[in-house]
Amino acid sequence: MFAKVANDQCMEYVRLGRTNVNVSVAGLGCGGHSRLGLAHGASNEQAATLVSKAIDLGITFLDTAMVYGTEEAVGLGIRGYDRSKLFISTKSWVGKGGAETKPEKYTPAEFTANLDASLQRLGTDYVDLYHFHGVSHDQLDYVRDVLLPEVRRQQEAGKIRFVGMTEMFRFDTSHTMMQSALPGGEFDVVMIGFNLLNPSARKVVFPLTMQHDVGTLIMFAVRRGLNSVEHAVEAVAKMVEKGDLDPASINLADPLDFLRAVPGVKSQIEAAYRFCRHEPGAHVILTGTSSAAHLEENIQSILAPPLPADLSAKLEAIFGDCTSASAD
Ligand SMILES: NC(=O)c1ccc[n+]([C@@H]2O[C@H](COP(=O)([O-])OP(=O)(O)OC[C@H]3O[C@@H](n4cnc5c(N)ncnc54)[C@H](OP(=O)(O)O)[C@@H]3O)[C@@H](O)[C@H]2O)c1
Structure with missing residues (x-):
């Protein structure tokens, strides 16, 4: 079914925590700023080609959401492939209009209607993973007490294999919601914001996911803040402004220049994916793009070896205590 990634590398597979699925x-990542290219005017058919390309390169984990507008493209892109070999993840907000904008929440019946609409757009009768999307700390009790029992009913009906939750990393950069949610042990899989500018999940999230054997997906590995030198300059300036980073520890004009100076490190983006991939507790590294060339490059980065130990130590010394950046 799957072709080799360039350079004769083959995709690697990992047990997704207690789902026991490899x-x-x-x-x-079918969301983010690129949304498979739909954000830049691509058609559903073009976006679907990127999905098929990802599968041909060995990707089996596809992450979309009701709000991304990419479920139809995913449905088109998976046609002709063996559905049972793919792991499709989608999501619904808990609050209408997202986590922060409107306080009104979906009722259990509305939440199930969202699931049914996603299944229809995806052209499948079940999803492997259904997430509560971008949950804020204030929404957690409602998720547990009101929506989760309904989601369990849909799971028993065979529409959902596993239940997951994603955090609203842009607003919750120190993972307050996840720290409250994980000890309850209800969620099979979680999606966590983690990158080299904000590795705080290492201290407060991954010990809990590992303790509860929760499948762990990494988002924001690159996002905007790490996808160019200019954006890294902006992201680091904000961290300094918030008092999260000592300006004396870094070259403010090109904060990650030292990464690119290391032999064997191809680029800032390559280093950012490698940083996430080898983190204990991280299972799947999501990569969001509109470009087939970027997709191939990023897969190679994710399959590359860990960063050299002295570079990891330097990153830890500079950013190890930082909690303010989402790199959005
Ligand atoms: N709360 C949530 O549930 C939540 C929130 C955010 C994200 N997510 C999920 O996480 C996924 C990953 O996050 P993300 O989409 O932000 O992806 P990402 O991989 O962290 O960053 C992608 C950004 O970097 C650019 N990029 C990627 N590869 C590049 C390369 N090789 N060279 C230059 N630029 C490159 C992309 O633009 P190009 O199109 O130009 O490649 C895109 O703007 C999302 O797609 C979504 O599935 C979930």
């Missing part, structure tokens, strides 16, 4: 270590 999935690709690289996951196709």
Whole structure:
């Protein structure tokens, strides 16, 4: 079914925590700023080609959401492939209009209607993973007490294999919601914001996911803040402004220049994916793009070896205590 990634590398597969399902270590992120290219005017058919390309390169984990507008493209892109070999993840907000904008929440019946609409757009009768999307700390009790029992009913009806939850990393950069949610042990899989500018999940999230054997997906590995030198300059300036980073520890004009100076490190983006991939507790690294060339490059980065130990130590010394950046 799967072709080799360039350079004769083959995709690697990992057990996704207690789901006990093996999935690709690289996951196709169908949201983010690129939304498979739909954000830049691509058609559903063009976006679907990227999905098929990802599957041909060995990706089995596909992450979409009701709000991304990419479920139809995913449905088109998976046609002709063996559905049972793919792991499809989608999501619904808990609050209408997202986590922060409107306080009104979906009722259990509305939440199930969202699931049914996603299944229809995806052209499948079940999803492997259904997430509560971008949950804020204030929404957690409602998720547990009101929506989760309904989601369990849909799971028993065979529409959902596993239940997951994602955090609203842009607003919750120190993972307050996840720290409250994980000890309850209800969620099979979680999606966590983690990157080299904000590795705080290492201290407060991954010990809990490992303790509860929760499948762990990494988002924001690169996002905007790490996808160019200019954006890294902006992201680091904000961290300094918030008092999260000592300006004396870094070259403010090109904060990650030292990464690119290391032999064997191809680029800032390559280093950012490698940083996430080898983190203990991280299972799937999501990569979001509009470009087939970037997709191939990013898979190779995710399959590359860990960063050299002295570079990891330097990153830890500079950013190890930082909690303010989402790199959005
Ligand atoms: N709360 C949530 O549930 C939540 C929130 C955010 C994200 N997510 C999930 O996480 C996924 C990953 O996050 P993300 O989409 O932000 O992806 P990402 O992989 O962290 O960053 C992608 C950004 O970097 C650019 N990029 C990627 N590869 C590149 C390369 N090789 N060279 C230059 N630029 C490159 C992309 O633009 P190009 O199109 O130009 O490649 C895109 O703008 C999302 O797609 C979504 O599935 C979930």
